[in-house]
Amino acid sequence: xxxxxxxxxxxxxxxxxxxxxxxxxxxxxxxxxxxxxxxxxxxxxxxxxxxxxxxxxxxxxxxxxxxxxxxxxxxxxxxxxxxxxxxxxxxxxxxxxxxxxxxxxxxxxxxxxxxxxxxxxxxxxxxxxxxxxxxxxxxxxxxxxxxxxxxxxxxxxxxxxxxxxxxxxxxxxxxxxxxxxxxxxxxxxxxxxxxxxxxxxxxxxxxxxxxxxxxxxxxxxxxxxxxxxxxxxxxxxxxxxxxxxxxxxxxxxxxxxxxxxxxxxxxxxxxxxxxxxxxxxxxxxxxxxxxxxxxxxxxxxxxxxxxxxxxxxxxxxxxxxxxxxxxxxxxxxxxxxxxxxxxxxxxxxxxxxxxxxxxxxxxxxxxxxxxxxxxxxxxxxxxxxxxxxxxxxxxxxxxxxxxxxxxxxxxxxxxxxxxxxxxxxxxxxxxxxxxxxxxxxxxxxxxxxxxxxxxxxxxxxxxxxxxxxxxxxxxxxxxxxxxxxxxxxxxxxxxxxxxxxxxxxxxxxxxxxxxxxxxxxxxxxxxxxxxxxxxxxxxxxxxxxxxxxxxxxxxxxxxxxxxxxxxxxxxxxxxxxxxxxxxxxxxxxxxxxxxxxxxxxxxxxxxxxxxxxxxxxxxxxxxxxxxxxxxxxxxxxxxxxxxxxxxxxxxxxxxxxxxxxxxxxxxxxxxxxxxxxxxxxxxxxxxxxxxxxxxxxxxxxxxxxxxxxxxxxxxxxxx
Amino acid sequence: xxxxxxxxxxxxxxxxxxxxxxxxxxxxxxxxxxxxxxxxxxxxxxxxxxxxxxxxxxxxxxxxxxxxxxxxxxxxxxxxxxxxxxxxxxxxxxxxxxxxxxxxxxxxxxxxxxxxxxxxxxxxxxxxxxxxxxxxxxxxxxxxxxxxxxxxxxxxxxxxxxxxxxxxxxxxxxxxxxxxxxxxxxxxxxxxxxxxxxxxxxxxxxxxxxxxxxxxxxxxxxxxxxxxxxxxxxxxxxxxxxxxxxxx
Numbered sequence: 027x028x029x030x031x032x033x034x035x036x037x038x039x040x041x042x043x044x045x046x047x048x049x050x051x052x053x054x055x056x057x058x059x060x061x062x063x064x065x066x067x068x069x070x071x072x073x074x075x076x077x078x079x080x081x082x083x084x085x086x087x088x089x090x091x092x093x094x095x096x097x098x099x100x101x102x103x104x105x106x107x108x109x110x111x112x113x114x115x116x117x118x119x120x121x122x123x124x125x126x127x128x129x130x131x132x133x134x135x136x137x138x139x140x141x142x143x144x145x146x147x148x149x150x151x152x153x154x155x156x157x158x159x160x161x162x163x164x165x166x167x168x169x170x171x172x173x174x175x176x177x178x179x180x181x182x183x184x185x186x187x188x189x190x191x192x193x194x195x196x197x198x199x200x201x202x203x204x205x206x207x208x209x210x211x212x213x214x215x216x217x218x219x220x221x222x223x224x225x226x227x228x229x230x231x232x233x234x235x236x237x238x239x240x241x242x243x244x245x246x247x248x249x250x251x252x253x254x255x256x257x258x259x260x261x262x263x264x265x266x267x268x269x270x271x272x273x274x275x276x277x278x279x280x281x282x283x284x285x286x287x288x289x290x291x292x293x294x295x296x297x298x299x300x301x302x303x304x305x306x307x308x309x310x311x312x313x314x315x316x317x318x319x320x321x322x323x324x325x326x327x328x329x330x331x332x333x334x335x336x337x338x339x340x341x342x343x344x345x346x347x348x349x350x351x352x353x354x355x356x357x358x359x360x361x362x363x364x365x366x367x368x369x370x371x372x373x374x375x376x377x378x379x380x381x382x383x384x385x386x387x388x389x390x391x392x393x394x395x396x397x398x399x400x401x402x403x404x405x406x407x408x409x410x411x412x413x414x415x416x417x418x419x420x421x422x423x424x425x426x427x428x429x430x431x432x433x434x435x436x437x438x439x440x441x442x443x444x445x446x447x448x449x450x451x452x453x454x455x456x457x458x459x460x461x462x463x464x465x466x467x468x469x470x471x472x473x474x475x476x477x478x479x480x481x482x483x484x485x486x487x488x489x490x491x492x493x494x495x496x497x498x499x500x501x502x503x504x505x506x507x508x509x510x511x512x513x514x515x516x517x518x519x520x521x522x523x524x525x526x527x528x529x530x531x532x533x534x535x536x537x538x539x540x541x542x543x544x545x546x547x548x549x550x551x552x553x554x555x556x557x558x559x560x561x562x563x564x565x566x567x568x569x570x571x572x573x574x575x576x577x578x579x580x581x582x583x584x585x586x587x588x589x590x591x592x593x594x595x596x597x598x599x600x601x602x603x604x605x606x607x608x609x610x611x612x613x614x615x616x617x618x619x620x621x622x623x624x625x626x627x628x629x630x631x632x633x634x635x636x637x638x639x640x641x642x643x644x645x646x647x648x649x650x651x652x653x654x655x656x657x658x659x660x661x662x663x664x665x666x667x668x669x670x671x672x673x674x675x676x677x678x679x680x681x682x683x684x685x686x687x688x689x690x691x692x693x694x695x696x697x698x699x700x701x702x703x704x705x706x707x708x709x710x711x712x713x714x715x716x717x718x719x720x721x722x723x724x725x726x727x728x729x730x731x732x733x734x735x736x737x738x739x740x741x742x743x744x745x
Numbered sequence: 746x747x748x749x750x751x752x753x754x755x756x757x758x759x760x761x762x763x764x765x766x767x768x769x770x771x772x773x774x775x776x777x778x779x780x781x782x783x784x785x786x787x788x789x790x791x792x793x794x795x796x797x798x799x800x801x802x803x804x805x806x807x808x809x810x811x812x813x814x815x816x817x818x819x820x821x822x823x824x825x826x827x828x829x830x831x832x833x834x835x836x837x838x839x840x841x842x843x844x845x846x847x848x849x850x851x852x853x854x855x856x857x858x859x860x861x862x863x864x865x866x867x868x869x870x871x872x873x874x875x876x877x878x879x880x881x882x883x884x885x886x887x888x889x890x891x892x893x894x895x896x897x898x899x900x901x902x903x904x905x906x907x908x909x910x911x912x913x914x915x916x917x918x919x920x921x922x923x924x925x926x927x928x929x930x931x932x933x934x935x936x937x938x939x940x941x942x943x944x945x946x947x948x949x950x951x952x953x954x955x956x957x958x959x960x961x962x963x964x965x966x967x968x969x970x971x972x973x974x975x976x977x978x979x980x981x982x983x984x985x986x987x988x989x990x991x992x993x
Contacts, residue, residue: 367760
C-alpha cells in the first residue's frame with residue numbers, strides 16, 4: 027500500500043550542519059543496557075531501527091570520563107580507544123542503512139556515583155545529588171572547568187574517530203552543562219554563576235570548543251530541558267532557555283528539546299497514565315520559533331498524523347522517538363509503506379525504562395518481545411523463519427497477552443493451523459479489563475495490535491466463548507498444545523510478606539473482592555470506606571485505590587512495603603501517582619500487614635513492631651491485592667490426570683505452558699514467554715529456553731599470559 | 746429428516762484492492778476465502794435439527810474446486826455429506842439457484858436452509874429464488890425455528906424491531922439470519938477428518954443466462970462532503986448553520 031500523501035512531509039530530507047538526514051525520523055538517545063561493554067547487542071539493537079527506516083540513531087548517554095561513571099546503571103562510554111572500537115561497530119552498521127549515528131556526550135556531575143571507577147565527579151556547587159544517594163561533587167574551580175571542557179573535546183574527537191556523525195553536548199536531565207545553567211544546582215558567585223550570562227558560560231564555552239574540534243566533520247547537537255518543573259530554582263523556558271538558544275544558535279546544528287530534570291524525568295519520558303502524545307510540543311515550538319536551526323523532540327510519537335502536523339505547523343523539524351522506536355523499530359518504514367495497522371504502538375508503560383532505573387539489565391518492551399534480543403537471540407522484529415515442524419497443528423488455550431503473542435508468532439512461522447481458544451467472547455485475558463483502570467487506556471494497544479495481526483493470518487483461527495476440559499483438549503486434534511490460562515489474584519490473602527494467608531480473608535464474601543472480581547466479573551463493594559491491601563507493589567493496588575477514591579469513597583491503601591507501588595518508581599509513574607492519591611485523599615498506610623479481616627474492620631500490625639501491637643482500621647469493603655497465582659488447573663489436569671502418555675495416545679506430541687500460567691509476572695514478560703516458545707517451537711526441547719549469546723570476555727592462554735605479565739610489572743619493586 | 750444447507754465460499758477483501766486485467770473482478774490475489782458468515786448459522790441450525798429429530802445434514806455449494814473449503818468447514822462442524830455443483834459460470838443468483846434447484850429435486854430434502862445473504866455479493870436473492878424454482882414455500886430472515894410434524898413455526902425478522910411469527914408446511918426453504926444460534930467451532934481433529942471426506946461433484950445443467958459483471962471499479966470520490974473540524978461546540982455550531990442554510 028502506498029504512503030498517504032499527508033505523511034510525505036515526514037520523508038523530506040533535512041540538513042543538520044555538515045550532515046543530511048534522509049527523512050525526519052530520529053531515534054533520540056536512550057538507554058538499552060548495552061553501553062560500550064556489549065558492542066554487538068548495542069550495534070544490532072540500534073541497526074534494527076536503521077533497517078526500519080530511521081534516518082539517525084543515537085547511543086544512550088555516553089560518558090566522557092571515568093569521573094562520570096553511572097555504575098550500577100549502564101551508560102555507553104568513550105573513555106579511551108578501546109571504547110572507540112566497540113562503538114564504531116554501531117556506527118558502521120547504521121551507515122549500512124544510510125542512517126546517521128549520534129553520540130550523546132555525557133558528564134553527570136553530582137549525579138554520577140562512580141561506583142566502578144571510584145573517581146570523584148566535578149560539578150558547579152557542592153550539594154549532593156537529588157537523584158542518587160550519598161553522591162557529592164568536587165566544587166569545580168577554574169582549572170577544573172578547563173579540565174571538564176577538555177574532557178568534552180577529547181571525547182568528541184574519539185566520537186568522530188568511531189564514526190559518529192552527530193555529537194551532543196548534553197545538558198537535559200540535569201547533567202553538567204545544564205547544572206551550570208540552573209540556579210537549583212549552580213550557587214556560584216564567580217563568572218560561572220549568578221547572572222544568565224554567567225550561568226550560560228560553561229555550556230557556551232564547551233559548545234564552542236567542541237564545535238572548534240569536530241564541527242567541520244560532525245553535526246553539533248544540544249539537548250536542553252526547557253522546564254525542570256522546579257519553580258524559580260529550575261531552568262525556565264523564558265528566563266534561561268530561549269536566551270540560551272539566542273546565545274549559541276550560531277554554534278548549534280540541531281536542537282534536541284525536552285522537559286524535566288533527572289529526579290522526576292517522568293515529565294520527559296511520560297507514562298501514558300499521565301500524559302498523551304506530544305506533551306512537550308509547546309516548549310519545542312517555542313524554541314523552534316526563535317531558532318534558525320532544526321529542532322527535534324520527543325513526544326512518544328506513534329501517530330503519523332500528529333507527527334506530520336507538528337512539522338507542518340512549524341512546531342518541530344524532526345520527529346524524535348525513544349520508546350515508540352523500541353516498541354516498533356520499523357515505525358518509519360510502516361508509515362512509508364502505508365501499513366499503519368501494522369504499527370506496534372508504544373503503550374507508555376515504561377517497563378523499558380524500569381530496567382535502566384533498576385540498574386544494569388537490558389531493556390524489555392511490553393509490545394516488542396524482540397527488543398534487546400536482536401543480537402543475543404537473533405530475533406528480528408519483523409522477520410520469522412519458517413518452523414521446521416510447521417506441518418503440525420497447534421492448540422493455544424487462553425488468548426491473553428502470552429497466548430495471543432504465541433499464536434501470532436506461530437502463525438507467522440507458518441504452522442499449518444493454529445487454534446487460539448478462549449473462554450471469553452473476546453481476546454485479551456486480563457488485558458480486556460486492565461486498560462479500564464484509571465489512566466491505562468493506551469495499554470489496550472497490547473490487545474489491539476495482536477488482534478489485527480491475528481486476523482490477517484489465514485492459518486490462525488480464534489475460537490471465542492469456549493471453555494475446554496482436559497479431555498476436550500486431549501481430543502482436540504492438535505499435535506502441540508500450549509496452555510496460556512493466565513493467573514488470578516489470590517482470594518485468601520496469601521502474600522509474599524508473611525508467606526501465609528490472612529485470617530478472615532475470603533473474596534467469596536460480599537464485602538471482600540479481588541481485582542479480577544471487581545473488573546472482570548462486575549462485583550461491587552458496598553459502603554463508603556474501602557481498604558485496599560496491596561503487597562503486589564506495582565500498578566494494581568494503586569489503580570484500584572484511585573478508582574474507588576475517584577468514585578468518592580474514603581480509601582485506605584495499606585501495604586507491608588515501605589512505599590506504595592515501589593515498582594512505579596522504576597517506571598517513573600511514582601511521583602504523579604503519589605500526587606494523585608494524595609489529592610484524592612487516599613490514606614496511605616505503609617509498613618503494615620493485616621493480621622485479620624473482620625466485617626467492618628481490618629486489624630493490622632506494624633511489620634517492625636516486635637511486640638505485634640494491633641491497630642484497627644474501619645472498613646466496609648476490602649480489596650485483596652496480595653499476590654497472584656497461576657491459573658494452571660488445566661495444565662495440571664493434562665499433565666497429571668491424562669498424562670503425557672495419554673496425550674500421546676490422542677496424538678498430542680507436546681504440551682507446554684506459557685505466561686502467567688507458568689508464573690505470574692509483568693505483562694512484558696508474559697508476552698516474551700509466548701514469543702519465546704513460538705520462536706523456539708522447533709528446538710530440541712522448546713520447554714527449555716535456548717541459550718543466548720553472552721557478551722563477555724572469555725580468557726584464552728595468550729591473554730592470560732599477557733595480563734599476568736602486566737600484573738607482575740605493576741608490582742615490580744614492591745616490598 | 747433430511748436438511749439441505751446451501752452454502753457459499755465467500756471472498757473477503759483485505760486492505761488493498763486490485764482488479765483483474767479485464768476489469769470485471771477483483772484480482773484473486775487480493776482476496777481471502779471463507780465460509781459465508783450467514784451460512785455458518787444455517788449449518789448450525791441444520792445440525793441442531795438433526796440432533797433433535799435425527800436424519801442427515803447435506804451441505805451443497807456451487808463453485809469451482811476451491812470452494813470445497815467451505816463444504817469441508819461444514820463437514821468439520823458435523824454435516825454428514827457434501828456436494829459441489831460444478832460448471833456454473835455466472836455469479837448471478839438466478840443461475841446459482843437454477844443449479845441448486847436440480848440438487849433439491851434430486852435430494853428431496855424436508856428442509857432447505859440458506860443464509861440470508863452472502864457477505865461478498867450481498868444480494869439476498871439466491872435463497873428465495875431457489876424456493877421459487879424448486880416450488881417450495883419459503884420464509885426469509887429467520888431468527889427462530891421450532892420444528893413440528895410436517896410444519897415449522899418460525900420467527901421472521903422485520904424492520905423496526907418487529908417480529909413475524911409464521912407457520913410453514915414442510916418441505917420448505919428458510920433463509921437464516923445471523924444470531925439465530927451460536928455456530929459451533931470445528932476442532933482440529935474434525936477439520937483433519939473433514940479433509941479426508943470425498944465430496945460428490947455434479948455437473949450443472951443449463952442454468953440459462955444471467956447478469957454479467959461488465960466493469961468493477963472504485964467509485965471516484967465525490968466532492969460534496971465537507972469535513973468539519975474543531976471542538977465539539979464548533980462542530981455543533983457548524984452543523985446548525987448547515988441545517989439552517991439547507992432548510993432555508
